[in-house]
Amino acid sequence: TTPKTDSTHNWSRQVATDESADRSAHSKGSFEMPQRIVRALAYALLIWLTGFVWGSVVFMTPALKSVSSIPYVSRYPLISFPLLIVWPVLAYLLARSYLKRTSAREGFKLGVLFALVNFTLDLLVLVLLFKNGFAYFASLTVWLAYFILLAVPWFTGRSLASTNRA
Numbered sequence: 001t002t003p004k005t006d007s008t009h010n011w012s013r014q015v016a017t018d019e020s021a022d023r024s025a026h027s028k029g030s031f032e033m034p035q036r037i038v039r040a041l042a043y044a045l046l047i048w049l050t051g052f053v054w055g056s057v058v059f060m061t062p063a064l065k066s067v068s069s070i071p072y073v074s075r076y077p078l079i080s081f082p083l084l085i086v087w088p089v090l091a092y093l094l095a096r097s098y099l100k101r102t103s104a105r106e107g108f109k110l111g112v113l114f115a116l117v118n119f120t121l122d123l124l125v126l127v128l129l130f131k132n133g134f135a136y137f138a139s140l141t142v143w144l145a146y147f148i149l150l151a152v153p154w155f156t157g158r159s160l161a162s163t164n165r166a
Contacts, residue, residue, distance in 0.1 A: 036098075040110055043094040044117035047087060047149065051118075052125070054086075055079045073140045080141035088148050095153035099160055107157015114149040 058064045058079050067078050074080040091114060099107055122142070126132050136142065 040098060040113050041117065043098060044114045045121075046094070047090055047114060048118050048121045050086065050090060051079070051083050051145075054083060072138065075136070075139055077141075080139070080145070084141060084145060084148070087145060088152050091149055091152040092156055095156040096160070099153070099157050101160075101164060102157050103161045104154065104158035107160070108150075108154040110157065111150040111153035114153060115146045118149055119146060 055076070058076065064078050065076075067076075069075045070077055095107060095110055098110060122136065127134060127136050
């Protein structure tokens, strides 16, 4: 009966070890998920802050602020056009950092987050708090920026996913 007891004991020890490893992996995964979401939100906030800081610089510089708008394209071309150059690069670098091993779907989710956070902050801060009005959203460059923030992480995720498969 001793060998049977030992094998039963070893089997129960192995099951306990496997269950412990599963709990450990599960708890680690559940801790990692909120940490990733916080990092994604921080990246989205960083993108928005670059635009806010650049816009503040333009508004504090009379020569830059006085540049006339381009109707339906940009109310403030010296803010929007430089950001249309900087944001794709910044979104790509942040997406690469965030999406190390991933799928195109994760890239799309990150892009949606980038676009939604920027839209929400634009709405709350620029439109409502600074009273720019909803005419702020009547510019092509604003919507192009949201599209860039959606598309760049998505395509970055697709590219990384196809590289990881190869």
